[in-house]
Amino acid sequence: MLAEQLVGIRPTAVLLGQYLSALELITQEEEEQLHVRCCGPRSRPGTAACCQGAPSAPSLYSESLEQAARELGVEFTVLNSPVLAETLYAYARPSW
Numbered sequence: 001m002l003a004e005q006l007v008g009i010r011p012t013a014v015l016l017g018q019y020l021s022a023l024e025l026i027t028q029e030e031e032e033q034l035h036v037r038c039c040g041p042r043s044r045p046g047t048a049a050c051c052q053g054a055p056s057a058p059s060l061y062s063e064s065l066e067q068a069a070r071e072l073g074v075e076f077t078v079l080n081s082p083v084l085a086e087t088l089y090a091y092a093r094p095s096w
Helices: 028-039 061-072 085-092
Strands: 014-018 048-054 076-081
Touching: 014 028, 014 085, 028 061, 048 061, 048 085, 061 076
Parallel strands: 014 048, 048 076
Antiparallel strands: none
């Protein structure tokens, strides 16, 4: 499953969604902004990133990330499979 979604992609970054707003630690808007900010600092045109959101997180978060990645020229993949973060990192071997 994971291999099929990441075929030909070796992400520079892996973003993991925690859905902190569900725990009422921050608002949904703050969490969305946090995710978008995570996409930007080291992203450069031609780099790749993937995101594995929390299962209960709204799709709006991944849509915001996809938009931010497009604006930065980053190849962006949203993973929708039940894969442990450790497995994702081991497979993808992100550089940051």
